[in-house]
């Protein structure tokens with residue numbers, strides 16, 4: 001028991017590495033603040049392409065969505081980060097994970113938004129257009145808000161997945177939260193920094209997980 | 221087949237529920253209700269919405285646990301610890317307002333499930349028994365359909381066949397026709413009538429007053445968790461003793 | 475043209491591909507075996523936990539909900555690192571493949587418990603009543619009446635979840651599991667060429683694209699209704 005506490009819940013170690021962990025946390029927060037909006041925007045763009053009335057736009061988009069959904073994000077990151085330099089181009093780690101993130105998030109968000117748009121009854125468009133609204137206005141004020149509401153749990157849940165995905169940046173040495181914690185672990189020969197990081201992820205993501213559960217049961 | 225399953229306890233009661241009480245949290249929904257049913261009898265349970273009809277029926281096979289009272293089926297104490305309630309439930313059929321057919325099983329699958337799992341019948345025998353009972357309700361041709369492919373009236377007849385197939389001593393029915401379109405009601409009432417003619421004991425909560433008048437042996441009027449009045453159909457419909465009963469009957473007729 | 479040749483040489487180098495093909499295919503078998511382990515244990519445990527939750531015992535439900543919430547909230551890589559680096563220091567040494575399996579298995583168990591539970595709670599209560607009224611026991615009702623309906627509701631979301639969690643097998647490369655990405659990575663450093671990575675990526679798509687397509691077809695079919 002003592003050994004467990006010593007190894008996993010050693011508050012002295014936690015206090016000592018706190019500055020490192022905090023720096024990592026800030027880096028993670030920055031990553032999320034930049035990547036999540038980009039991912040959502042990419043998702044909306046992807047959805048617009050995937051629901052377009054032009055086959056030439058629709059099919060390649062759907063193909064791309066499925067392609068990037070079957071690609072483990074880590075493989076994507078490594079591919080960009082470790083592969084491209086062999087061409088003689090230097091790729092900063094941050095750029096590598098941004099590209100990988102963007103492709104992955106656009107595919108998943110795109111698919112969610114698409115399901116949302118499909119769940120809005122056709123009559124809604126007809127009603128809106130009959131009052132003289134343009135296609136754009138109809139989308140913006142009538143169909144899209146309903147679509148978002150219908151897939152809110154999925155959107156939230158994918159956002160959580162994205163936050164969790166930022167940990168992959170540690171593999172290419174971006175000093176985000178998990179990377180700092182792992183570095184602190186190897187410096188202190190103690191796992192408490194990892195537990196501290198896990199605790200921070202829990203603290204932030206657990207409320208969201210609860211909210212999703214609530215939402216899902218309410219919708220039923 | 222049906223006749224043989226009905227017990228011969230001609231004197232004494234087949235179902236004897238005395239002073240049944242049921243409380244949900246703070247509210248007492250049943251305040252000491254007596255319901256005694258003789259073999260072969262068709263008892264109608266009437267009363268305003270919220271009076272406790274469904275709760276009383278569900279207490280009779282302990283789908284709701286009564287909070288007080290005694291409950292006997294053919295002399296067996298249903299509330300005793302030593303009683304195997306699942307074995308007894310098999311002997312008390314139940315038919316629901318919303319049919320509650322299993323949507324993932326075919327019609328015959330719905331009827332045979334308990335035959336095979338509760339009575340441990342081999343498949344061939346269970347199938348034969350199911351077809352026999354589906355014939356009684358006129359649904360044998362639909363044996364391989366799924367519930368979603370049937371009309372409400374057809375679904376309810378399958379629901380009746382499902383409980384009938386277990387050879388129950390009696391059947392409880394909770395508003396068996398009130399979820400049905402008017403033109404489908406008769407098909408179900410006919411089945412109920414044919415069961416009565418074959419001697420099946422039934423307790424039915426229903427608002428089908430005309431049917432009650434024609435077919436019921438006894439009518440029990442329930443209000444606020446208490447039996448206000450009970451008697452033959454003739455007595456209740458033409459000569460009710462309590463003003464409250466007469467008032468209720470006037471209301472439901474219009 | 476020069477750039478094009480260089481691109482082909484770097485990412486689609488036939489010589490390199492020929493040389494490292496066996497190494498990377500070895501990784502493929504590891505990925506497939508680990509994937510099957512994760513899926514079978516994860517989904518089975520998820521269904522067991524959801525079934526236990528139907529009993530409505532508080533002392534059981536609280537730990538189940540805690541487990542589910544925590545493993546839904548934690549990043550899989552964090553779980554993997556804690557188990558991989560933490561346990562040896564308290565005297566428990568697990569092979570890296572086992573660490574990968576248990577971590578992802580637990581994550582999948584958590585997510586599938588949630589999906590199955592949602593399925594179970596959306597089966598109308600009348601189904602329980604109808605079944606119990608015919609004398610079926612709690613267990614028989616759960617097994618023959620409730621779960622078949624719950625599973626049907628659960629299959630589309632569960633397939634998607636299972637795929638996205640199983641893709642995390644690539645994280646095994648971070649703790650030295652010789653799955654596809656791990657093998658590709660070491661081939662990459664040995665050959666100083668990106669072709670092994672292309673092959674690894676190709677194999678991942680080869681494994682997961684059919685699953686993604688299958689999940690699309692499932693969703694279609696379920697939308698059309700039927701049985």
Ligand SMILES: Nc1ncnc2c1ncn2[C@@H]1O[C@H](COP(=O)(O)OP(=O)(O)OP(=O)(O)O)[C@@H](O)[C@H]1O
Nearest residue numbers: 244245247249267268269270271272273274275276
């Ligand atoms: N599970 C429950 N929890 C709390 N209250 C309940 C529950 N079930 C029934 N009740 C209450 O018990 C009372 C009687 O309900 P019950 O369903 O037995 O009435 P009923 O006579 O069948 O009415 P109806 O004709 O509308 O079907 C109602 O006030 C109802 O709100």
Ligand SMILES: [Mg+2]
Nearest residue numbers: 273274275394
């Ligand atoms: Mg009722």
